Amino acid sequence: MSAGADVVVVGAGIIGLSAAWRLAQRGASVTVVDPAPGSGASTVAAGMLAPVTEARIGEEPLLRLNHASLTRWPAFAAELEEASGRRIGFRTDGTLMVGLDADDRAALDDLASRHRAMGLEVEPLRGREARRLEPGLAPGVRAGLLAADERSVDPAAVVAALEVAAAGAGVALVRAPVARLVLSPAGDRATGVALGPPAPDGEGTGPGAPAAGDGRELAAGTVLLAAGARSGFVPGLPDHVRPPVRPVRGEVVTLRQPTDDPLVTRTLRGIVHGSTIYLVPRDDGRVVVGATQEERGWDTRPTAGGTYELLRDALALVPGLDDAELVGVRAGLRPGSPDHLPIIGWTALDGLAVATGHFRNGILLTPVTAEAVAALLSGEPGPDEVRPCDPRRFTGGAVATGAVGP
Numbered sequence: 001m002s003a004g005a006d007v008v009v010v011g012a013g014i015i016g017l018s019a020a021w022r023l024a025q026r027g028a029s030v031t032v033v034d035p036a037p038g039s040g041a042s043t044v045a046a047g048m049l050a051p052v053t054e055a056r057i058g059e060e061p062l063l064r065l066n067h068a069s070l071t072r073w074p075a076f077a078a079e080l081e082e083a084s085g086r087r088i089g090f091r092t093d094g095t096l097m098v099g100l101d102a103d104d105r106a107a108l109d110d111l112a113s114r115h116r117a118m119g120l121e122v123e124p125l126r127g128r129e130a131r132r133l134e135p136g137l138a139p140g141v142r143a144g145l146l147a148a149d150e151r152s153v154d155p156a157a158v159v160a161a162l163e164v165a166a167a168g169a170g171v172a173l174v175r176a177p178v179a180r181l182v183l184s185p186a187g188d189r190a191t192g193v194a195l196g197p198p199a200p201d202g203e204g205t206g207p208g209a210p211a212a213g214d215g216r217e218l219a220a221g222t223v224l225l226a227a228g229a230r231s232g233f234v235p236g237l238p239d240h241v242r243p244p245v246r247p248v249r250g251e252v253v254t255l256r257q258p259t260d261d262p263l264v265t266r267t268l269r270g271i272v273h274g275s276t277i278y279l280v281p282r283d284d285g286r287v288v289v290g291a292t293q294e295e296r297g298w299d300t301r302p303t304a305g306g307t308y309e310l311l312r313d314a315l316a317l318v319p320g321l322d323d324a325e326l327v328g329v330r331a332g333l334r335p336g337s338p339d340h341l342p343i344i345g346w347t348a349l350d351g352l353a354v355a356t357g358h359f360r361n362g363i364l365l366t367p368v369t370a371e372a373v374a375a376l377l378s379g380e381p382g383p384d385e386v387r388p389c390d391p392r393r394f395t396g397g398a399v400a401t402g403a404v405g406p
Helices: 014-025 060-084 102-117 127-133 155-168 228-233 304-317 319-323 366-377 384-389
Strands: 002-010 030-033 095-099 123-126 143-147 172-174 178-183 190-195 217-225 246-256 267-272 275-281 286-290 325-336 343-346 352-356
Touching: 002 014, 002 190, 014 030, 014 155, 014 352, 014 366, 030 217, 060 155, 060 366, 060 384, 095 102, 095 127, 102 143, 102 267, 123 127, 127 143, 155 172, 178 217, 217 366, 228 246, 228 325, 228 352, 246 304, 267 304, 275 304, 286 304, 304 319, 304 325, 343 366, 343 384, 352 366, 366 384
Parallel strands: 002 030, 002 217, 030 172, 095 267, 217 352
Antiparallel strands: 095 143, 123 143, 178 190, 190 217, 246 286, 246 325, 267 275, 275 286, 343 352
16 A cells, blocks of 8 residues: 555545645645546536525525535635635625516515525515616516525636645645545455546446556545545445435536626526526626436436526526527536435544535535534534534444544
């Protein structure tokens, strides 16, 4: 085995990189392993930091966690930009929710009632007030709700900044796939990972792909699985600690509007003839339109139907976007969990921790997840809001040990 690190992180998306950065800041030696850093769900995400407009009755622990992370985002964004020397597109415009036709407005009223029942603050707006905020909205929009405290960020820019900041803190990045988890001879502890060669294009992308490695192993005091939807499919992972994550496909369309006269100036969430849609602007004129939500296994091919539905509803909501440039269509895999809560913390296998299952909220939950992982792996309690995310809630396993730290 190679000389050991305190922590090997499997996955270089926004969750893995942010956790690695925070661990390195605490003095841990950290190696991140990923064949293509930032190529997963992180850079397909729209980047809404939206605990209010994402809230659902029955998901109160997730709501508290989302709020806790939103309060951390301004300081996290400022620190990351300072550490990396890069802008990450952090915007404080808020979110405007609107309904298009009469039935959509009734659904919006029902949504406002549910938000009030959960104690969430949304400001009701008349149609002319909504169009004063967003003049590009269709004339049929008669009402809206404003969640003024919500934010947004450019996830691709965040990932790029995290790579720089993590490297500056001493994190090593190994661009290779993980062939298998390495266990102690007795099989009772994770001791590192074995690396595999890069897979040929189009091969080795699914959970059942061959795991033949090149024999090189990276030893570690702790292994952190932060590989999104693939976290539960690392070869060699014992079944009793396998995180129950599944891929949930999401497709987005990216447009470009004029920067000197933008039609979308803040995050819009619309109900359009019963369908929901969002539009998230970027500082450079791009607008991300999303997103479909489908259980289609590991398929990440954009579809004509998904693209059509997104463009149809976006143009119904903001008709002037029919002249916008079509920049691209992408699909990614969100890591879904059975209860919609992320899976963060120690597993029942000594030396193995996980940070996955963030589903719709991976970008929003980045600061609180990174803080929690750094604390827990250093032998300290994490934020209270993260306690319901303990991986052992699915297995009832005993508390594992193996904290690392400076």
